[in-house]
Amino acid sequence: MTNRLWPGSRDATLRLWDVDSGECLHVLTGHVAAVRCVQYDGRRVVSGGYDFMVKVWDPETETCLHTLQGHTNRVYSLQFDSTYVVSGSLDTSIRVWDVVTGGCVHTLTGHQSLTSGMELKNNILVSGNADSTVRVWDIRTGQCLHTLQGPHKHQSAVTCLQFSRSLVVSSSDDGTVKLWSLATGEWIRDLVALQSGGSGGVVWRIRASNTRLIAAVGSRNGTEETKLLVLDFDLTDTQK
Secondary structure, rough: OEEOOOOOOOEEEEEEEOOOOEEEEEEEOOOOOOEEEEEOOOOEEEEOOOOEEEEEEOOOOOOEEEOOOOOOOOOOEEEEOOOOOEEEEEOOEEEEEEEEEOOEEEEOOOOOOOOEEEEEEOEEEEEEEOOEEEEEEEEEOEEEEEEOOOOOOOOOEEEEEEEOEEEEEEEEEEEEEEEEEEEOOOOEEEEEOOOOOOOEEEEEEEOEOOOOOOOEEEEEEOOOOOEEEEEEEEHHHHOO
């Protein structure tokens, strides 16, 4: 359904839009504060909000199937693979939920601040946090496999991340993009290091393939021109 769009809003609703016609097909109501993040697998919608709640919806009937309660602060990030819902919150925890029962399977603790971004593939979760670290988790066991830190760690909040079968790529408020080993958690090298990093330069978003890295760059204070960096990225094992 590439012509369907599920945005969440500050008005506490989710709306399904037909991109071609501009028609609103469904409205989901139930959150009592802004809806921050939404995931859709083609059958069910999962949403996280500033009301500390995560909700699982049947969009066709506009019914809330489960309200996942347990976070004690705003929910900022979600991942959903049709079996598990994973939610990251300003309360510093990450929670793993069973989408069928609505039960909390694991509470992942270790981060010290807001989990702003996550990616989930084949029961491996990689999370980026405002505490400047990236963590690798096995959501089946709830175990933290690696914390990507050390002498070469990010010096400020992690803004975006992506991982493949062997590598993790992460960007930060410190103006860098770093390459890590998924298997060992070791830093491999910096792919981007802005001269203005640390004094305002930020790498906001990244996307990587097996041949290229695209980084959206800017700054908080005008020290860095807003631009897209496109770099050759020839490590073949970055392929998803």
